[in-house]
Amino acid sequence: MKILIVEDEPQMLENMKQTLELEHYTVESASDYSVAVNKISNYDYDCILLDINLPDGNGFDLLTKLKTMKKADAVIVVSAKNSLDDKLFGLNNGADDYLAKPFHMAELHARVKAVLRRKYFEGNKLMQVGNLQIEPENRNTNIDGEEIVLNRKEFDILLYLMTNKSRLVTKAALAEHVWGDHIDQADSFDFIYSQIKNLRKKLEKATLTIEAVYGIGYKLDFVK
Amino acid sequence: MKLLNYTSKYLLILLVPLITIWAVIFYYALLDEIYDSLDDGLENQKVMVLEHPELIESAFENQNFKKGNHVIEKIGEQEYHNFEESYRDSLMYMQNEKDYEPVRVFESTFKDSGAYYKIKIITSMVEEDDLIKNLATYLIILYLLILISIVSLNNFVLRKIWKPFYSLIDQLKSFRIENETTLKINKTDIDEFELLNQTMEQLTEKSRKSYLNQKHFIENASHELQTPLAISINKLELFSEKNDLTEEQLKDVGFVLDNLARLTRLNKSLLLLSKIENQQFVEVERVDFESLVNHIAQDFEDLLLHKGTTLNIVVKNELQYQMNKDLAIIMLTNLMKNAIVHGVKQGTINIVILGKQLILSNYGVNHALDDDKLFSRFEKMNTDSRSTGLGLAIAKAITQKYQLQLNYTYSTIHNFIVVFP
Incomplete structure (x- = not known):
């Protein structure tokens, strides 16, 4: 899978590049508008991460260009301006998703994967870790073909951790993704622990572990 | 006189x-x-x-x-x-x-x-x-x-002469710095009034400009902070994934991440406040508060369970109001968060819809809070690191935007009352 990151902030670009490469994507980058235009004209990408505010142009113009070139690249608009207008404008003009800065790396993976999944498998992709299979769109979970009943939040946690398989997912990232933005201010994220405990119990037969990484978050991995 | x-x-x-x-x-x-x-x-x-x-x-x-x-x-x-x-x-x-x-x-x-x-x-x-x-x-x-003769002269002649003055006074009375309207100055032949008009025009224009600048300053500053925050958080997330870190080191990274998250929340809250004040939420719809309360109760289910808090919802009648739905949700979640954070463990939170009022009450400290400071920005009741000190200020700003009232009363229980017109 080939991903293009259009981002003028070098450190931001570097972070995104590193984390996506760890997910085994081929990552290319453009740090300004003209380089980006050049790249999208000459190559096809599976997904483009597009910053709106570029020193020499507006990211939204690139969206329009992609449209006139009849390109099918998936686009996720990345913006420091978490404004509803920008979001609506982006989504109405061919963007597939909108991600506001600052975001967690785990959230970036989740968005990229969701976009690619929709693009290539029309939503019917099975995700598998060991003997555990989940169908994101149908919200089905089974271990060796045996169905496991998870509630909405348990399923969301599992899907998020599986999307970020073998990666560290911080508690904050998990809480924001599953419980939404509004939970952010509430006490500590200790309440996540009880959900993880329930999930582990239900997944006893699965060949995977959900490991707590002290003070920071969780990591889902194979049992070797 | x-x-x-x-x-x-x-x-x-x-x-x-x-x-x-x-x-x-x-x-x-x-x-x-x-x-x-x-x-x-x-x-x-x-x-x-x-x-x-x-x-x-x-x-x-x-x-x-x-x-x-x-x-x-x-x-x-x-x-x-x-x-x-x-x-x-x-x-x-x-x-x-x-x-x-x-x-x-x-x-x-x-x-x-x-x-x-x-x-x-x-x-x-x-x-x-x-x-x-x-x-x-x-x-x-x-x-x-x-x-x-003098009284009638005043009433007929002088009134006419002083007309530009009274017109200016009337406009100044209704002048609101946050509104877009500027003064409509009528031309006058009297030098003093002309001078007064010009001065007032310049003065109001200048205040309005500095108000707008200040208004946009917070918004711009918040936007500018997003990228460095994103870089720092992501760097640390990547750093913590490198397996050669000890538990102690991870713990420290966790603390830094927590504080960056706090900074992010603070920044988002400031941005939200200035967006509310800059009238950036224009869409309105008929919001049904019973379903909204139930929806929010679900969102907070896990957190309430974790704290051992019991939530009672009493709906006596239907309550609907024309406002922006996102803001209605933010208003209620902020009040709810406040009740949870400041409520006692194993306590009770009541949400009551009665008549034109939505009352949210929780048990907390055993004395009334200072309601002058309660809704001001950065007024914290304690040094809780999780609290931004902006939650109630945001709720207040939302109620003000829609001509609602947000009142506080205390009677062994802390009541936050949203009064609908």
Whole structure:
């Protein structure tokens, strides 16, 4: 899978590049508008991460260009301006998703994967870790073909951790993704622990572990 | 008191002594003129009497002025030489008035064919008390006339002259710095008003500009902070994934991440506040608060369970209101978060919809909170690192935007009441 990151902030670009490469994507980058235009004209990408505010142009113009070139690249608009207008404008003009800065790396993976999944498998992709299979769109979970009943939040946690398989997912990232933005201010994220405990119990037969990484978050991995 | 009436008041007060003094002077001048003219008349009569001997004859028989207005009597030479001509005032019984009335008496002497005579001529005098009465009446009428003229002059003429001033005052009264409307200044020919208008125009424009700058400053600053925050958080996330970190090191990274998350929340809250104040939530819809409360209760389910808090929802009636749905959610979640964070463990939170009120109550500290500070920015009840000190300020800003009221009361339980109009 080939991903293009259009981002003028070098450190931001570097972070995104590193984390996506760890997910085994081929990552290319453009740090300004003209380089980006050049790249999208000459190559096809599976997904483009597009910053709106570029020193020499507006990211939204690139969206329009992609449209006139009849390109099918998936686009996720990345913006420091978490404004509803920008979001609506982006989504109405061919963007597939909108991600506001600052975001967690785990959230970036989740968005990229969701976009690619929709693009290539029309939503019917099975995700598998060991003997555990989940169908994101149908919200089905089974271990060796045996169905496991998870509630909405348990399923969301599992899907998020599986999307970020073998990666560290911080508690904050998990809480924001599953419980939404509004939970952010509430006490500590200790309440996540009880959900993880329930999930582990239900997944006893699965060949995977959900490991707590002290003070920071969780990591889902194979049992070797 | 209005400016117009203020000047009139002083003018009218000043007029009272002025007219009084003038009246006294006028009265004496008038009286003096009357005496002068009477005395001339009396002297003239003496001359006429002397030229007509028959008048002299009859005057001898005229006792007490019954047959005319002059009497003549014979006097000695000695008396003739010592006599001084005099005019004096006296009283005389008047038949027509049936009363003693003032008269002017002229006494003089003359010599006729070697004999000496004294002549006394009288004439009716002006009645001073009547004169004063009439004069006072007319002066009061004059004063009233001046009063009416000045008041009506003020009302008709001065009002017209001061119109630009009052128009400016009216506009300043309704001027709101947060509104887009500017002053509509009418042209005027009066230099002072023109200067006032110009100055006011510049002043309001300048304040409005600095208000807008300040308004956008927070928004811009918040936006600018997003990228460095994102870089720092992501760097640390990547860093913590490197497996060669010890537990202690991971713990430290966790602390830094927590604080960055806190900074992010603070930044988002500030941005939200300025967005609410900058009127960036324009879409409105009919929000049903019963379903909203239930929805939020679900969102907070896990957190409530974790804290052992019981949530009671009592809905007595339907409550709907036209507002932005996102803001309605933010308002309720902020109140809810506040109740959870400041509520006691294993406590109870009540949400009641009753009439036009939505009441959210929780048990917390055992005394009432200072409701002056409660809804201000960065007023924290404790040093809880999780709290941004903006939650209630945001809820308040939302209620103000939609003409709702957010009140606080305390009666062993802390009540936050949203009152709908």
